[in-house]
Amino acid sequence: MIPYGKQHISDPDIQAVIDVLKSEFLTTGPNVEVFERKVAQYCGAKHGIAVSNGTAALHVAALALGIGEGHHGITSPNTFVASANCLAYCRAEPDFADIDHEIYCVDPSELERRITSRTKVLIPVHFAGHPCDMKAIWEIAEKHHLFVIEDAAHALGSAYQDKTGDWVKVGSCTHSHLTTFSFHPVKTITTGEGGMIMTNDDELDRKCRLIRNHGIERESSLFKGIPLKGGSDEPWYYEMQDLGFNYRLTDIQCALGSNQMNRLDEIIEKRRSLWRKYNQALKDIDKLTVPAERDWAFSAWHLYVATTVHRNDLLKELRQSGIGAHAMYIPVHLQPWYRRNFGFKVGDFPVSESYFDKCLVLPLHPDITEDEQEFIIESVKQFFRKI
Numbered sequence: 001m002i003p004y005g006k007q008h009i010s011d012p013d014i015q016a017v018i019d020v021l022k023s024e025f026l027t028t029g030p031n032v033e034v035f036e037r038k039v040a041q042y043c044g045a046k047h048g049i050a051v052s053n054g055t056a057a058l059h060v061a062a063l064a065l066g067i068g069e070g071h072h073g074i075t076s077p078n079t080f081v082a083s084a085n086c087l088a089y090c091r092a093e094p095d096f097a098d099i100d101h102e103i104y105c106v107d108p109s110e111l112e113r114r115i116t117s118r119t120k121v122l123i124p125v126h127f128a129g130h131p132c133d134m135k136a137i138w139e140i141a142e143k144h145h146l147f148v149i150e151d152a153a154h155a156l157g158s159a160y161q162d163k164t165g166d167w168v169k170v171g172s173c174t175h176s177h178l179t180t181f182s183f184h185p186v187k188t189i190t191t192g193e194g195g196m197i198m199t200n201d202d203e204l205d206r207k208c209r210l211i212r213n214h215g216i217e218r219e220s221s222l223f224k225g226i227p228l229k230g231g232s233d234e235p236w237y238y239e240m241q242d243l244g245f246n247y248r249l250t251d252i253q254c255a256l257g258s259n260q261m262n263r264l265d266e267i268i269e270k271r272r273s274l275w276r277k278y279n280q281a282l283k284d285i286d287k288l289t290v291p292a293e294r295d296w297a298f299s300a301w302h303l304y305v306a307t308t309v310h311r312n313d314l315l316k317e318l319r320q321s322g323i324g325a326h327a328m329y330i331p332v333h334l335q336p337w338y339r340r341n342f343g344f345k346v347g348d349f350p351v352s353e354s355y356f357d358k359c360l361v362l363p364l365h366p367d368i369t370e371d372e373q374e375f376i377i378e379s380v381k382q383f384f385r386k387i
């Protein structure tokens with residue numbers, strides 16, 4: 001089966017991991033900061049906080065903003081469940097806003113329509129790597145005094161034009177308080193499991209670091225004091241100032257991530273050339289819609305998603321031929337847990353639901369060969385010739 005997504009591991013990646021295994025620190029060592037700095041510099045953000053996965057990144061981001069009971073947050077139904085679950089983890093109420101019918105990201109006007117007096121945070125998801133309309137979302141957030149967390153699990157290396165026409169990278173937090181990435185193996189770069197939170201805000205950076213590590217503070221100027229003998233000026237002293245987690249990312253994983261960052265632009269160009277070739281070959285099939293890129297956007301194309309009313313038959317046929325085509329995402333509001341706990345039902349977000357009935361994810365990752373892509377294209381064409 002040609003998988004829809006897969007990690008791309010080079011010999012220098014393997015060597016970087018071996019070097020850490022032979023070094024003093026397997027975790028909380030120097031590689032963590034190197035990786036954080038590399039991603040922050042690449043995106044143009046002040047801070048990067050490496051965490052154990054993209055779900056943890058979203059959880060930490062929501063906690064750092066003080067999201068909690070009685071609050072309400074809005075994300076896209078067309079996403080992996082983690083984008084909404086982070087709200088539930090904080091005992092806040094998840095809600096959704098329907099998507100744009102061309103780029104399948106949350107539609108800013110729908111987002112604004114769902115805002116209530118309890119809404120605290122908007123969580124736009126850069127679906128498939130295509131950036132959301134962040135200028136419009138930021139305007140809405142400012143108007144209603146809301147926080148914004150960009151879920152950029154799909155979009156490391158994606159970019160868009162800001163209001164001056166300059167290109168800004170997703171992760172620069174130009175139009176958000178925090179941005180989160182995932183480094184799961186199918187993502188643009190990988191650390192096995194892994195994630196990162198980006199921010200330009202020093203206080204949010206501090207809070208994220210605290211939450212990532214059990215809420216433990218080691219910076220003496222920030223100590224609150226513990227009523228016991230034993231000095232806060234001792235090197236072993238620490239204070240747990242908040243309830244946090246062990247969401248740390250190891251040095252082994254950070255070394256892999258750092259090394260992968262060295263060829264991020266190369267990986268993105270390969271993904272974009274696969275996207276261009278698919279689009280060129282499939283755009284004239286009238287029963288199929290190929291993924292478009294808005295002229296203000298640059299997508300790192302995490303996924304190649306076409307849509308067709310013949311999705312189920314096509315998907316079945318492709319899988320029978322050894323092509324790991326997929327359908328994603330099942331709209332989150334229709335998942336049993338969301339229906340049971342929040343009363344969502346079929347028809348609540350019709351664009352997402354209709355998108356899901358038609359979406360077809362074709363394999364897209366740097367290891368796909370020319371022959372494999374030709375075979376996939378020919379298989380799709382052959383299906384439409386027959387119907």
Ligand SMILES: Cc1ncc(COP(=O)(O)O)c(C=O)c1O
Pocket residue numbers: 053054055056079080082083125151153154182183184193194195
């Ligand atoms: C949009 C989105 N957000 C969040 C996540 C969670 O990332 P992770 O699997 O690293 O926890 C994913 C993972 O697939 C995702 O696709």
